[in-house]
Amino acid sequence: MTIVPIIKRDYITKLAEQGKRIDGRSFDQYRNIEIETKVVNKAEGSARVKIGHTQVLVGIKIDLGEPFADSPNMGVLSTTAELIPMASPDFESGPPREDAIELARVVDRGVRESQVVDVEKLVITPGEKVWIVFIDIHILDYDGNLFDAASLGALAALSTATIPAKRFSEQLPEDYPKEDFPLPMSEPPISCTAVKINDFVFFDPCFDEEIIADVRLTVATDNNGDIRAMQKGLSGSFTKEEIQKVIKGALDNGQEIRKQLNQSTGK
Amino acid sequence: MTIVPIIKRDYITKLAEQGKRIDGRSFDQYRNIEIETKVVNKAEGSARVKIGHTQVLVGIKIDLGEPFADSPNMGVLSTTAELIPMASPDFESGPPREDAIELARVVDRGVRESQVVDVEKLVITPGEKVWIVFIDIHILDYDGNLFDAASLGALAALSTATIPAKRFSEQLPEDYPKEDFPLPMSEPPISCTAVKINDFVFFDPCFDEEIIADVRLTVATDNNGDIRAMQKGLSGSFTKEEIQKVIKGALDNGQEIRKQLNQSTGK
Amino acid sequence: MTIVPIIKRDYITKLAEQGKRIDGRSFDQYRNIEIETKVVNKAEGSARVKIGHTQVLVGIKIDLGEPFADSPNMGVLSTTAELIPMASPDFESGPPREDAIELARVVDRGVRESQVVDVEKLVITPGEKVWIVFIDIHILDYDGNLFDAASLGALAALSTATIPAKRFSEQLPEDYPKEDFPLPMSEPPISCTAVKINDFVFFDPCFDEEIIADVRLTVATDNNGDIRAMQKGLSGSFTKEEIQKVIKGALDNGQEIRKQLNQSTGK
Amino acid sequence: MKSDIELISSEGKRLDGRGPHDLRKIKIEAGVLHRADGSCSLEWGGNKVIAAVYGPREAVPRHTQNPLRAIVQARYNMAAFSVEDRKRPGPDRRSVEISKVISEALEKVVLTEQFPRASIDVSIEVLDAEAGTRCAGLTAAGVALVDAGIPMRDIPVACAAGKIGGQVVLDLGKEEDNFGDADLPVAISPRTGEVLLLQMDGHLTVDEFNQAFDLAVKGCHTVSEIQKKAIMQKYQSAAAEVQE
């Protein structure tokens, strides 16, 4: 772990006391978000998401396979995240570190628990043959707030993915459609993340804010204003009031981001 | 490897010259043994064994599977030992070290070669379907003599294990019994371990004795007084006379321990 | 990586300026080559190759298995190389390093791309059952030029290998021959390697030459004088003229080595 | 995942007979291991966990050391036999994540600044698993840290709330976890109410979240009392032994 100069922390908190952030944003303001879909030809779905300088590429591959024994009537989702050395001077090559695992699991739960992909429609022959959806998250440039960028990338990539029924037509049952069709999706919840530094709560932290943050909270909310997932991180603590503040900010920002996502995926 | 203070070695050998051990036992005496079975609900069989402060928990899981190609008429036994970091300040997390592997293999041979589990009775459909018995050894507290504690734990857990035929009833052939039944077992051999420090032979070494020991010998004997397995360890040597002495001690202690095992497993 | 004394490099280049090599050979001359086949009983084919002090043992195991999905009408070749600690004070135990992987892949391509093994004749039931040929390269003594020794060892071992149809007779279709028969092979290309030190090109480098070499080139040529594979290695560069020089030397030496290979395999 | 099981009756009775705000039975014992610097055995409904603490000791490998404070490294591990279908031994992605969130929660309460470059290692073994093992493990770790004499601001404690059959309830059991609507594990520092661990899966309105959160915090305080009793008991019996 980098030993962050105390001077940088001082600078950020002094600015905060004046109601400012290092890049001029307000405390609950996101950086500029860009969403581009269908960026990789070989993938069944893909998206490149930029939040400020943070850049994530998500590719979806869809394959035939067997369902899990305890859920014969559901397709399979599998999420991996690679913190490739390209993205940061601190990421080393090799097996996934605990940060990459936490990231993949939080994105995975965001997709799985919110039932944004209708996994029951991925069944071809119950208990025998289903579609397996692989969500591979490639972090290209790391300038903070990977959770939101990766979640948004996964949703955008999934939203434009097609089931490659044509390519696998010989392995499908006779009465199964042989033309590609869109991955069955419902309205996705949006993840928004804030960090606390001293007693200030910043949404969408950039790298410099993230590495000195005391504690982090990610909240996924849906179109109805309901909460669909939460994940606290780092070794600081929140009060109940702070948690409620983050929920509110997540609802507000989530609405805006949802609009942009729907626009970019044509929904 | 810890560099053991020469002073401790001196102390132990000086005591030995006076016919004494650090905890007051005689040279061939075991510490107090406690055997408790059915301690884990989810396991098909389980036991917690204490020898002095050494504490081992063994759980048995039984699953359906395929037999090995070269033994179609036998069920499968699989033994693993985890020297989890809980048990000792010296055990690190991660893949099994050579000590854990030797321990698992010695326990495994003790069970396998002595044919204490009747693997032929684990066959459901020859060459196709058999019961697989997983013996998982968890070392909770390491105060010496893991070989005996782990072997005894495995035997106690196996002795009280049941085949979960009911849970797997849908995957079993029609004419196969669908009620749980005890794992078919025969009279088990008992492992007894001694170490040599200078020219003194100590049975059931505690941690302080074990780490300064020159050489170790484990002998498993059965109810008829026959030898069923042996394993020498550490980089010292034995004379033939010393080996015979250990065999004798193993026979004597083995009888006592067998009684206690049978009592605790209700056999 | 060993820091090679500058003095050794000076010595080798000074000799080279006088047209000499440390062991008295001419620049394009190979060390003495010995090829011995059928050296391992359990293997379906085997060979021990010595080039000077470099010594390689290659064993071939042949097993039944499934073809790859994208090549249902071809048997499978699989090559591994182990730089076992026996061979050099610098080789450590553990997973294959990048040198071992490059070696295995270059040998593998030499066998695969040159179609020296007729993989279509390894098919038993198209898309279902084929022979899998495992080429395992054991480096026993490393005194330079592993690429040529390993390639030659693989070819010699393959040339004397038999398909163990008898041993697998029960798993073969009724109309498939049940007697062992030779692995179907065609005329093999021969790999020859040269290195450049300063501006001198040495064929068949010994260890002392290899570790100070700037750049390496391996060229496999066939009986018609055609090129079947090339691999440049190390972080130096070649001019076109130097490449052509190495091709010529590879053709000349290749002819000689091919004769010796054919002799030793009785072809 | 939906199911036809009625997880809670119209009278508010749950499958195991509990009311909506009832905890499962909890039993805590401190100091159950000989070699560890501190330890704790804990049963919570059908869960059975042991926690052990080693340290403060030099953090290895060296590059993990923090020159200003100790690091807290928790390792949550499920025994192969702790679940119905045998689990492969060793860490998986789930246990890596749980180890991380528990480590972060504990680090907040330990006075890490007293031990630069050191590591405080917490080993949590799940022997029987039946919904809520991360709360059980964290709670056991809190007691084991006290037993090891590690200086702390407070004894951390965890408890979950959730939603089943449309109702907010405390401390989900096995079927409630599998077929319920939401699960909300929370860990706090009971003296200050600071939230040390917070995760949520499922679907809650903001109002339901507030209810569930308050219920989980209340549960934490109840469990905290059981923790303290277990610690007292250990010290009393230790004192008794000294007197004898």
Added chain:
Amino acid sequence: MKSDIELISSEGKRLDGRGPHDLRKIKIEAGVLHRADGSCSLEWGGNKVIAAVYGPREAVPRHTQNPLRAIVQARYNMAAFSVEDRKRPGPDRRSVEISKVISEALEKVVLTEQFPRASIDVSIEVLDAEAGTRCAGLTAAGVALVDAGIPMRDIPVACAAGKIGGQVVLDLGKEEDNFGDADLPVAISPRTGEVLLLQMDGHLTVDEFNQAFDLAVKGCHTVSEIQKKAIMQKYQSAAAEVQE
């Protein structure tokens, strides 16, 4: 592997319409990433790669350090989704070999003697793969090294030639690679013509090799011009930004 596909017509027209000596379309952009010291995005036919450079920085682990010069460590990696059948994430034997030959090629042109004990790390990510990714990756790495300000003798560049349907052609496409007779990837230092990378699979007469080699080198020079334009463009737009 033979096939019935006619890879090149009697008029010398290839499957994608190219003539025997035509390159696929190439697009290069320098400086596409924020955190990396230098970076480059490159599209080459259906291939899409990104290269990033970090360094010079202290080589770790220490035993990899060379007291006399820097080491160049390239890591070629294919994204799981870059190929038709999903690739397992992480390095395989193929990518380890390609990483090695690219590292060796780059090391020749970098002025490594200026940075003893340092490492220059090059990360090459293949996002879309369609024959020729090692040439595309090395070419992108060359631009990223310039963008990172790494002192070099020259900008390394790569291009392949090969043989299909009995004819020597430039820059094999997907089907040409799968069903052709030979593939010859070459990397050079364009100023001196020195050969930095050379591999060959397939079957070529010595004459065909000479033809293919010359053709690949010619291709390298063409690609080199595209590299330089991309670098110029980056510096011009950077300069423009400064002026604004």
Added chain:
Amino acid sequence: MKSDIELISSEGKRLDGRGPHDLRKIKIEAGVLHRADGSCSLEWGGNKVIAAVYGPREAVPRHTQNPLRAIVQARYNMAAFSVEDRKRPGPDRRSVEISKVISEALEKVVLTEQFPRASIDVSIEVLDAEAGTRCAGLTAAGVALVDAGIPMRDIPVACAAGKIGGQVVLDLGKEEDNFGDADLPVAISPRTGEVLLLQMDGHLTVDEFNQAFDLAVKGCHTVSEIQKKAIMQKYQSAAAEVQE
């Protein structure tokens, strides 16, 4: 595992024609490798092993060093092709255990106290395996250690005895190992008779154990003579070369 094969006839004749106290044919050659500090090739019935020794040299990683003496690290490895069904390359649990017991046996005879912090590395490769490879490997290692000039109290040597068809016999062959009643590999220091390695699988009465043990020790002494001859031969031919 029982079998219908009659492993020993009523006249005491074994499957390969040996009598109960006969060894299989053994051939030992010292100094067969160039790079290793010492080496040995050994054939024992159908077994073929090579042993190589490197050291004493600095033990790495450093934390394995013993400040008072050298460590002996044997690595027993079976070639993939050494058995009928191909073995996956690399260490498995069986080879880890055998490496451990061989390391411990060798450490006893090496004068490790002469080389603090050093490692003596013994590499044992099994090229053909046919019952008794651990004895063959340890015996070859003993000769390789002498060839490397490692100071030792004695040359360690190993041989097994066992029980087949109710009879105690020397040096089990393949079928005897698979279908016999017990196997007892023993390694000794032949000068003192100290037992360096001892394992037993199967079923022996105490009397049978004593018989088998004595027989194995006798076998060790016979093999020891073959070891010494091999070493002599190496030195004689070395001396002869010097004289020439």
